Amino acid sequence: MDGGFPDQELFPREPALVAPGAVHLPAHLGTERQAELLAACRRWALPPAGLRTVRTRGGVMSVRQVGLGLHWYPYAYARTAVDGDGAPVKPFPDWLGEWAHATAAAAARTAAERTPGDAAGPWEPPAPGEYDVALVNFYPEGARMGMHRDQEERSPAPVVSFSLGDSCVFRFGNTEGRGRPWRDTELRSGDAFVFGGPARLAYHAVPRTRPGSGPERLGLHGRVNVTVRVSGLDLASEHPPGAPAR
16 A cells, blocks of 8 residues: 555565465555544544444454444344444445555455466456445454354455554454364554455454554554455445345
């Protein structure tokens, strides 16, 4: 994006192919872009349709969440915060879609470089303007997210994730179930993670964060994750349909 910021370590982290179709882009957002995204997240978190606690069939999530473009709730999308204050969801910003498109394209290049033969290029980045929904997740100290997969969308376009604040352990698994095999990757502030193609419906989780590990200059206590997606749903519909429950 804007070149990232220098890693405070001897050897800078390199982009990595975590699984076929899943790419880690370290330090993808530089200092200014991280601050810009965090400022936007703080605006989005305000009511109406602001940050709320999510209740699933398994209980109350320790991660708090706000949606953009459409409101995600277990396990569908709606135009209003149906499990919150009922207000219309905040609009999805074009600039965030542009960031996601550029990030997906960078990840596709990395995947092609690291995948031999005809398997190179496990996805085609969606056209500019196709990204239309996002979930903003706030992880306070001690928060976690269990194994799940992003399956309420009707588009196979890659999911793009941006991390801010505290580092976390990001567990990326397989498409068959919540068990092994999986691979753990440390995501730090400014990192991006993209999964599409054969990895689009892979299970993934955040088993723990590392409190106090975020950059002090960002002024964030905890972790924020912004996940950008192509819904494949009709945003003009009064009640966009959701996918079947897990």
